[in-house]
Amino acid sequence: MSIIVLFLVFAVMLFLRSPLSAPFSLPEQGSSLALGFIMIFAFLGGKNINRLKLPQITGYILAGIVCGPYLLKLLQTGEVHDLQLLDGLALSLIALTAGGEMDREKLRGNWRAITFLVFFQTVFIVGGVILFVWLFRSFFPFFSGKPGLEVLALSLLLGTLATATSPSTTVAVITESRAKGKYTDLVLSVAVVKDFALIIFFAFSLSFSKSLVFPGQAFDFGFLLHILSEIGGSVLLGIAVGIGVTFYLKFVKKEITVFVLSVAFFTYQISQSFGWHPLLVCLLAGFLVKNFSSQGESLIDALERSSVPVFIIFFAISGASIDLGALRTSWILALTFVIWRGILKFCGTYAGGKLAKEDSVIKRKSWAGFISQAGVALGMAIIIERTFPSWGGEFKALVLTVIAINQIIGPVLLQRFLANVGETGKKDSEFRPRH
C-alpha cells in the first residue's frame, strides 16, 4: 500500500507544481509544502527501499536527489536552503545518539582495535591517495601545469578528505537496522574517534599545504594551540551538558522530547559561536549520560521519539543538495577515485585489524562501515576552496561528486555487512509515547 501512496503523493505534488495549478498558486509560499512533501515522500521512499534490503536513509537521500532542484525541481533551491536550517539540530541529535549508544566497558575492551583501525586507515588512505594522484595527475584537470610541491599539497588535502567518514550516516544506519554486537560497536566507535582525529589532522594538513603552496608562509604551529583550546572547550561544554541532562532526566522527567530538542539546538548554537565542535560536545554529553548515570535509556528513548522526522529531512535535503551537474562532468574520475578509496579502506582496516589481533570478520568486513561521507568532508572541501581560490572550485566539484557517490553506496554497504555478520534486528527500538 505504501508504494501506491508514494506515487499518489508524488502525483499530487507534480500537479501542485504544474502550470495547471499556477494561476491559483503563490509560489513564494512553497516552503511548508516542500517540507511536508519531502518528509512524507522520503519516509515512504525509505520504507519501500527497505523492502529491497537497502537502508531507509538511502531512500531518504534518493528521494531528495529525485525531487531536488537538480532533477525534478519539486523542491526549489531556496526551499532546500531554508530546510538546511535543521542540519545543526540533526547533527546534534545524531551525536547525542552516538554518545548514548557507546558503552564504556566495550570501548575499553576495543581500545586497541579502535586505535589501530583509525591509525592504519589514515596512513593507508593518505599515502594511497598521494600515490594515486602522483601517478594519474594528468587526469585531474586542476593539477595540470602545477609544480610538484603544489601537487603534493593538493594530494595531501585530498587524502585527508578521503579519510573522512560520516558518523551521522553510520549512527543512522545502525539505529535503523537495530544492530547490536561487536562489529557494530567497533564501526561506530572508530567512525566517531576517527572524526576527531581527522579534525586535528586536517588542521595540520591545511597548514602544511599552505606552507608548500605559498612559499612565503611558514608552517604555523599555532594551529596546535588553537585545536587544543577547541577540544578543551568542547570537552568542558560536553561535561556540563551531560550533567545537566542527567539531572533533568533524573529529577524532572517531564516534557523530555522538547527538552532534548532544546538541548540539541542550544548545544549546537553555543558550540558554533565559540568555534567548538558540536559533534564532540554532544557525543561526550550522550556518553556521560549513558555511562555515568542511570538515565541512558531515557535519553535514547527521547532521542528516538524526536529524531526521526529531523533525520528524514536532514538526509533528504543532503540528497537534494547533491549537484548533479558536477556529477555529470566528473563522474568517471570520481568513480575511479571512489573505488581506489574503497580499496585503501579495505587495506587500512585489514592491516589495523591484523595488528590489533582482531578476528577475521573485523579484518575483512569493517571497511564497509567507513565508506559514507557527508558533512565533515563537505565542510573541509569548502575550507580548501576558500584557502586556495585559484583551484579550489574544481577541487570542490570533484570532492562533491566523490561525496555524493560515497553517500549513496556507503549506507547500503554498511547495512549489508551488518546483516552479513548477523548483528541486525537485535535491539528493540519501538517507543511508547508518554502522556
Next chain:
Amino acid sequence: MKVFFAFGFLILIAFLGSRFLFRGKKFLTPTNYFILSGLIYVFLGIVLGKHGLNVLSPEVLKGLHPLISLGLGWIGFLFGFQLEFRYLRRFPRKFIGLSFLQSFFVFALVSLSFAWILSVLFSSQPSYLLYGMAVAFGLLASLSSPTLLNFATSMLPRKGDYYYLARFLVSVSGFWAVSGLILISSFWRYPFSAQKIFLEGLILFSSLLLFALLIGSVFHLLTRKRAREQDVFVFLLSLVFFASGAAFFFNLPPLCVCMVMGVTLSNLTRIQEKIYPLLLSAEKPFYITFLILIGALWELDFEYTIAILVGLIVILRVIGFSLPLKPVGGLLDFPYPLPFRFGLCFLSPGGIAVAFAISIKLMYPLPLTDIFFSAALLSIIISEFVSPWALKISLLRLESEE
C-alpha cells in the same frame, strides 16, 4: 542565522512554557484561566516581535513561516479529529439543530451589525471589502472553545443535562465557523477579481475538499495495518505539514484543509486511541510556538475604531449566544428549559478563534485585515478574561440548581 537562532529560542520557550505554565491550576479565576489558555504567549510574542526586542523580526518571521503553517494545521486537524460521527450520533439530533441555529444567530447578528458599523467607520473602503470583513467578524464571533469547560469540569458538583449540552455545543460550534471560512476563502479570494468569481470559487472549494479528503484517506491507508507509533507520528507531522503547506500555496486557510483532513481520518480510522495521544503530546509546544508567532505578527494598531469594534463584538457575542436559546429550545422541543444565562457559558473563544483570526490576516494582506486582526485578538483576550466568571453564573449555577 537569525532564523536559526529564533527557531531554537522558540523551542526553548515552548519547552519552558509546556513545563511550567500549563501546570494544573485549581481555581477558576480569570487570571488562572488566562494563563491556562496560553494567551499570555501572545504578549511574549509582542515583546519578541518588531515592536519589542525584534528577535522575531519580519524577516525572521518569513523564515519561520512553516511553524505558523504547522500551528494552524495542527489546530485544524486536532479540532477535525474530534468530530467523529459515530460519537456525535449518540447525542440527540436536536443538539445539532441548536448548535447550528445558535451559531447562525451569532453569525447573522454580528455580520449585519458589522456591515453597518464598518461602512460608517471605513466609508472610503470598497463595499465588497467591508462586507467580506463583516462576514469574517460574524464567523469569528460564533466560535466557542471547549477548553474552559474542560477546566471547570472538576468544579461541577454533578454533570447533568446542561453540562452535556454545553459540552456538545462548544465542541461543534467551530465546525460551522470553519466551514464558513472554507466558503469565504474560496469565493472571496485575494487578490480580488470581478471575473469568474463563482467558477474559480467552485474550483477552489471542490479542490480544497477533495485534497483534504484525499490526504485524510492517505493517512488512513498508511496506518490501516499495524503501524508503529513512531511511524504514525511521522505520518501525522508530514501530512499536516503537506496539507497546510498546500493550503498556503493556494492562499487557502490551513485551518480548514486540516480540519477536513482530521474529520476524514477520524471517521475512517480505528486507531483513534493511538493517534489522539500523539496529537496531544505535541500540542502544547506547537501551540505555544504558534501563539508567540501570532504576537510577533500583531501590528498593534490601537485606534478608537478598534475599541468600538472590540466593544461591539464582545457585547454582541453575549447577546448572540444567549438570546436564541429560549425560542430555539421551544422550537426544537427541548425537554428542559434553556434560560438566557445558559448562553454565557459559550463566551470563551479559545485557540481556534486565534487561528481563525490569523488565517484571515494571512489570506488578505490588507490594512483593513490588520484592523480586523487587532480587534479580533483584543476581543478574544477580553472574552477569555470574562468567560470564567460567565461560566460560574451560568453553567455552575444551573447545574447546582438542577
